[in-house]
Amino acid sequence: MVLLAMVGDGAYDCRESRCGSYGPSIHFPFGLCHQPEYCGYPGFELSCDRENQTILKFPNSLILSVGEIDYMSQQISLYDPERCLILKLLHLNLSASPFFFTVHKPYLTLGDFSIFKCSDLPADYRNIGTACASDKAIFAVYYSLNSLPPTTCKKIHEIPSIPFETITV
Structure with missing residues (x-):
């Protein structure tokens, strides 16, 4: 029995991305809001704001900017630009x-x-x-x-x- 993986039009939907030139690299388990849901875990959706800063929106409408994502240690550093x-x-x-x-x-x-x-x-x-x-x-x-x-x-x-x-x- 031979199994083949079919690569279709959606194969590049989950490519590594970033917001702006200097934003953190975004890839699985994170996904950007415009990508299909399967590109990231539920709750790990990031967005780009008007200034191309990477942001994370919490369920209670708290929005924080993403400083960096360390995929090895599984940590995301967040900050509030409004201090x-x-x-x-x-x-x-x-x-x-x-x-x-x-x-x-x-x-x-x-x-x-x-x-x-x-x-x-x-x-x-x-x-x-x-x-x-x-x-x-x-x-x-x-x-x-x-x-x-x-x-x-x-x-x-x-x-x-x-x-x-x-x-x-």
Whole structure:
């Protein structure tokens, strides 16, 4: 018995692509939105924005830019060009996504972040990642369960287990 593979018109539908000249190489398991569904796994669809930047759209309409894709380690590096990631993470739910946070450098850690609304920023707290907030009284603070929130602040949201460098850049 001899089996032959038939190569038809669709043979080149899943060629390696990229958005713009300097974007990351895109191939299986990722696919671009204009390619047939079989070119990538479900949830691994990437797009090109108006500036030819590679973007990943999450189910909750969060859109992040793709910095690089490491196919060997199976990691995708994402960033927010608007530098407003902390506020966008408030609505991120990775349970509906095939992705999860990881730390790719041994000296970095995962941590819980809390978002506080403060009437006055305590001296030992830092305002990080909220430059884009319309309400300048919102602060992101990394803290341990042993520390109490300041009395001038009200906790409005918790973001569990994200890489520390995600918030500080």
